[in-house]
Amino acid sequence: MEKFNPEPKIKTLPDELYKKLDSYIDDLSVDRKDPRKKGNLIQVLHKAQGIFGYLPEEVQVHIANRLFLHHSEVSGVISFYNYFTTTPKGKYCVSVCMGTACYVKGAEKILNEFEKMLNIKAGEVTEDLKFSIDALRCVGACGLAPVVLINDKVYGRVKLQDVKKIVEEYLVATESEKKE
């Protein structure tokens, strides 16, 4: 049986991750005749992002084929939800809260400062995959506004001049890793 969408020529992501995703999809037993009936797509995308960390084109096409959907449909759904991302996250993911409280306290300037320092935009990742930046909806720590997260670590009441310090902290961490 031919696929809905041609497989990408090279798959660059590890096989065992694909196997993990496949066994999850196998358990859903999708009906080829009515693939949209159970509305599995969002669930599968969620799982896949958990496994791969992000949803690049090769994963999208793989999912489309496994669920008997067109690639366009998968891509459209991913683009609709902020939660899904098509670029990999950096080792250190900078998340700047843009909820109302943080926004009022100057979160946008903080975000811009991170963008300037790392030379990438929100939603992007540095070439060496060390840092990525995300702009988040309210994270629920309004008392600490403006809030920045580096992976799971929370920084509250961040001031413009703190940005440099925070970035340097992690630069040092990556440097010392290199030496080890």
Next chain:
Amino acid sequence: MAQVTLTINDRKVTVDEKSTVLDAARQLNVKIPTLCHLNLHDLKINHTNASCRICMVEIDGRRNLAPSCATPVVEGMVIRTHTKRVLKSRRKVLELLVSDHPFDCLNCYKSTDCELQTLVNEFGINKNTYEGFAMSQYPVDESSKAIRRDLTKCIMCRRCETVCNNVQTVGVLTGYKRGFEAVVAPAEMKGIVDTKCTYCGQCVAVCPTAALTGISYIQDVWNAIFDDKKTVIVQTAPAIRVAIGEEFGMQPGEIVTGKLVAGLRRMGFDSVFDTNFGADLTIMEESAELIERVVKNKDLPILTSCCPGWINFLEYQFPDLLNIPSTCKSPQQMFGAIAKSYYAEKIGKKPEEIVVVSIMPCIAKKYEASRPEFAPNNVPDVDFALTTRELAKMFKEAGLDLNDLPEEQFDSPLGESTGAADIFASSGGVLEAALRTAYEKMTGKKLDKVDFVSVRGMEGVKEVTIDIGGTPLNFAITSGLGNARIVLEKIRSGESKYHGIEIMACPGGCINGGGQPFIHGDSSIIEKRMNAIYKEDSGKKLRKSHDNPSIQKLYKEYLGEPLGHKSHELLHTEYYKKHGS
């Protein structure tokens, strides 16, 4: 079906209970503007997502205005379609649409043929009330030879998405992103050339604005005509003669063959020929192929191959079936190949000194003409494919009004044709034409009743069994790629019992091609064009392709036999597996 009676603008109307308020209003000839809604009853295409809110009406007893396109009728309903509140709300909708739409109708591809422009004009909106606010920007996609996408003109009606995904089941377009950024685009915002788009142009046919149009070759064709060193010849597809009159205010279904020829001649083409000639030639080859495969019981069912939109669909989505379509080139390409070989020799020219222009109802033909295998030694067999709409524009530019032109005849030899070629324009026609010839070749008897009416009509999938000299043969006729998918899946699963299948990408066939005059939601126009096609056929003295004297001469002087060596070289092709999102 049960009926309900309601009142619209103080007039009573009785409609069936499944109707919408919009249907009921139309029955009374009460005009309600629409933009997102599209219901082509005759083609069973319905797109009702009620997103634009231009069709609002006031219903007694309801607090809010209701979108008439998506509101079912209820017994006793009282409706008003142009109250102060209604008009104010429609105006607001239009003003908001315009606020995210470039105000550049003057240089727009769809100027005077755009549904948004028409409404804005009717409402007398002459400025952008919200000037200065953000306006979405997207680069124009001209990545293919066929389709032009300019998303700054997209009003998010999403008709194209319904047509591409649900009707054609090609699945190229999707709603991408959300809110202000939202557009309809291919996966990951790719250019159309990186997708599995078939170039059927059905999305272009339904787009209310200039967001989706065809790539235009008008200037290239004028340049060729004015180039003294070139011999410029034109071929015109059968579907043009029953549709182009609409662009000059004539009734749908008016046959203008002779006037069309006169116009093309006055435009400056050196010879005016007919794609019908190519169609007759296709039948010679394809009917021979059909007979051969039936006799050998091999590679059945044979699938017709004259529609490049459908061939793209096959190459992208059914690459496991590449061996079963007929290997015949389409009439457009057969014509081109003969024009640049046989005809070139006859007039003592080299292929590169001849420019072949074709007038097509079709967007996919633009792509087909650019396929590298149809350009031996880098000289394309067909240089430019124009749509019916583009030709109408050129006529107008040259001051030629079809209404005022006399009736003239096609030139010889590539202008001679039979009625069998005319019906290629309509779903069922290619098969009928093939049967007229195959019958006589298989039985050796003369076919007196040439009309195979059971293969005709607008139905998306037709199945017939035809007895040819005691052998019952099963055929299917499909139009619209979603319908093609149904029969192709049957072939894959081994359920197919057919000997042959005719497939056309456009619902109803080429009469409803992506390059035809816009029907703006009135699908009865397609049926009128279809009737005209059969009228044109029945008026012809010769109605079987093998009776065409110029075709007979071509085989005698040049090609030899159908499926012979020379035919294979010039008239047949092969298909390739293709990749795209």
